[in-house]
Amino acid sequence: MLNNYDELSDLQIDVLREIGNIGAGNAATALATILDEKVEISLPKVRITDFDTAVNALGGAETMTVGVLVNFDGEAHGMIMFLLNMDDAKAIMSILVQEDEEGLDGTLSELKLSAIKEIGNILGSSYINSISTLTGLRIHISIPYIAIDMAGALMSVPIIEFGSVGDKVMFIEECFSAEENNLSSNIIMFTEIETLKIIMERLGLEI
Amino acid sequence: MSDLLVVGISDYKMDRCPNVFVTYALGSCVGICLYDKQTKVGGLSHIMLPESSMFKNNEINRMKFADTAIVDLVQNLVRLGADSRKLTAKIAGGAQMFEVQQGSMVGTIGDRNIVSVKNTLHGLKIPILAEDTGLNYGRTVYFDLETGIMKVQSLSRSIREF
Numbered sequence: 001m002l003n004n005y006d007e008l009s010d011l012q013i014d015v016l017r018e019i020g021n022i023g024a025g026n027a028a029t030a031l032a033t034i035l036d037e038k039v040e041i042s043l044p045k046v047r048i049t050d051f052d053t054a055v056n057a058l059g060g061a062e063t064m065t066v067g068v069l070v071n072f073d074g075e076a077h078g079m080i081m082f083l084l085n086m087d088d089a090k091a092i093m094s095i096l097v098q099e100d101e102e103g104l105d106g107t108l109s110e111l112k113l114s115a116i117k118e119i120g121n122i123l124g125s126s127y128i129n130s131i132s133t134l135t136g137l138r139i140h141i142s143i144p145y146i147a148i149d150m151a152g153a154l155m156s157v158p159i160i161e162f163g164s165v166g167d168k169v170m171f172i173e174e175c176f177s178a179e180e181n182n183l184s185s186n187i188i189m190f191t192e193i194e195t196l197k198i199i200m201e202r203l204g205l206e207i
Numbered sequence: 208m209s210d211l212l213v214v215g216i217s218d219y220k221m222d223r224c225p226n227v228f229v230t231y232a233l234g235s236c237v238g239i240c241l242y243d244k245q246t247k248v249g250g251l252s253h254i255m256l257p258e259s260s261m262f263k264n265n266e267i268n269r270m271k272f273a274d275t276a277i278v279d280l281v282q283n284l285v286r287l288g289a290d291s292r293k294l295t296a297k298i299a300g301g302a303q304m305f306e307v308q309q310g311s312m313v314g315t316i317g318d319r320n321i322v323s324v325k326n327t328l329h330g331l332k333i334p335i336l337a338e339d340t341g342l343n344y345g346r347t348v349y350f351d352l353e354t355g356i357m358k359v360q361s362l363s364r365s366i367r368e369f
Contacts, residue, residue: 051216061232064362069305145305152232153345157304160235160255160316167268
């Protein structure tokens, strides 16, 4: 009986890796369309870590990071976060938004913020659609939420939500890179343990 | 020589002066600095969730929850020579990093963490001398056992001392 993330078998982790691959692959296609350039995705990593490692997983707890969060629920529960650093966020916006004016202190304008939020939304939806198609589960996604803050403080949101039982969290992580403009970003997915069980069952795996 | 001692998530540490504790990037979590001015014994706790009773599992990590972590930290401080009647508290964190999320407990978890921390401290009769809580940004907290000063650092604001 699966009760904690660190009880996942190698086979189950392989399945999660493949789910991440399909989800992020779909999201990468969407991102490539938005940026109008080729987007490469890294091999998916399934991370089962303690909380501190998760907080530091994305380049340091205090690193300023732009995060877009999408919740999903219905027959599957979890969160997807699209994360990028400030420079990459600005670079993406300079490709997409014809607007020169920046905030007074180099912050992103409202228009740019909502554009990034929308990208996070599209990527999250693409990811979830592919899982939904694969498993036949009905999954709804929330509106996107954006925050610009310390990476660790952003990561603490899913850690609190999915780390309430046990001392480990599990997330699937991929990196997108668009070489033409030298951009990189990450997409990570957290799910409840119950959702993992349901997905495994739908895919015909013993749990 | 004082050392910088790092307190993780769901963790606490205690020691005697001279030493400085740090806990990085508090979001909705809360950092609790407890201090006995006379003995200069103090500790820093970084809690994630308000109440251990939310979960029926027997093997809970007591350092994760406000109600259990603070009680345990006080006991450890007393063991190090602190006078439990002289302990004072300074707290920081409990932000809401993203806007309110419907149907999710995350939207209000920062507030609930703060309330539980305050209730627990109140129950132990530990006065709160200062707080820097709520709002919507992450905080790194330093706590100096020499002075009892809590220093709060965030990305968009200047460093503040409490």
